[in-house]
Each structure stands twice: as C-alpha cells, then as structure tokens.
Amino acid sequence: MLYTFEAGGEGELSVAEGREVTILEPDDGSGWIKVRAGYKEGVVPGTYLEIFAAPIVPQDTGSSQTRPGSTYSNSGSSVGTAAPAVKKKGPAVAPRRGAKMLKYVVALYDYTAQNETEHNMTEGERFVLIKDDPGDGWVEVEKGGSTRSVPASYIQVA
Incomplete structure (x- = not known):
C-alpha cells in the first residue's frame, strides 16, 4: 500500500501504508x-496500491535436500527499509463505489496551450476524458487535478 486507507463504507478494507x-x-x-x-478481504482504491508481479520461484523437483525459503517472516528487522521523513497522504478522494468507468485519451501530437483554459500536451501523454467534442473541435480533459480543453484532433481514445 502506498498510503494508509481507512474504510468508509461497506465492503471496504482498512489497510496501513506499506x-x-x-x-x-x-x-x-x-x-x-x-x-x-x-x-x-475488502476493496481499496486502486490509486493507493503499487502493484508488483509475484516473483517466479523455481519448482522443487525433490532432488534437493535444502529447505525452501519461507514466504512469511517474523523478523522485526528494519534493515534496508528507511522510514519516510514525511508521512505520505493518499489521494484526497477515493473513487465512489459504482462510479462510471473513466475514459482515457492519449495525445497524438505535441500541443502548446494558447491560453489558461487549455492544457499543454506531449505526444503519448495520457489524460482522463471529461467531456467529448460537442462539435466545436475541442474536448475537455483532466490531468493533475486540472480540467482544461485540448484540440479533439490531437487525441485518441486509449
């Protein structure tokens, strides 16, 4: 867990950072x-998780007399794990349960904003689509908590 999550509803699970x-x-x-x-068991916001692939452990063929390594540890050792100097805080708002699925778009080209109501874009950059093109050639996208417009012809649905 990247952040501590406190359950706030049915089916949610409180889990400590780390x-x-x-x-x-x-x-x-x-x-x-x-x-x-x-x-x-329960649900947590996906933004609170850092996902790692499970390590591949070679199958024991029985020919080895060595004891397999333990998956669990009772060690209280903190060797190699420095505590963060500042407590990290998770995203301000967890997604609503049953919320609609987000639609993402990717910038096809670089774009330099012409005013404060537009986003700068770099080719390949991802945004959340907020409002599709109403016919004026512009869409509203969100990045970093800021919703602004970009040219509809410069993006494609991811």
Whole structure:
C-alpha cells in the first residue's frame, strides 16, 4: 500500500501504508480493487496500491535436500527499509463505489496551450476524458487535478 486507507463504507478494507496485500479481483473500471490483507478481504482504491508481479520461484523437483525459503517472516528487522521523513497522504478522494468507468485519451501530437483554459500536451501523454467534442473541435480533459480543453484532433481514445 502506498498510503494508509481507512474504510468508509461497506465492503471496504482498512489497510496501513506499506502493508503488502494480495489482489483478489482487479479494477473493473470503478477505481476499486478487491484485496486480502491477512485473513480480511475488502476493496481499496486502486490509486493507493503499487502493484508488483509475484516473483517466479523455481519448482522443487525433490532432488534437493535444502529447505525452501519461507514466504512469511517474523523478523522485526528494519534493515534496508528507511522510514519516510514525511508521512505520505493518499489521494484526497477515493473513487465512489459504482462510479462510471473513466475514459482515457492519449495525445497524438505535441500541443502548446494558447491560453489558461487549455492544457499543454506531449505526444503519448495520457489524460482522463471529461467531456467529448460537442462539435466545436475541442474536448475537455483532466490531468493533475486540472480540467482544461485540448484540440479533439490531437487525441485518441486509449
């Protein structure tokens, strides 16, 4: 977990920052991921997670007499894990349960904003589509908490 999440509704799971969880169900577009922490299960915001692939462990063929490594550790050692100097805070608002699926767009070309109501874009940059082209050749997109316009012909749905 990148941030501490405090459950605020039914089916949600409180999980501390730094805790490893197991993903049970991926994000279905709602922004929530079902996880297991210990013996408890529930959903957490996908933006609170840093996802790692499980390491590939070679299969034991029985020919080796060495004991397999443990998945769990009782060690309280903090060797190699420096605590952050400042407590990180998660996103201000978790996605609403049952919220509509976000639609993303990608910039096809670089674009320099002509005024403060437009976003600068770099080719390949991703944005959240807020409002599709109403016919004037412009769309509203969100990046970094700021919603602005960009030319509709400069983006494509991701």
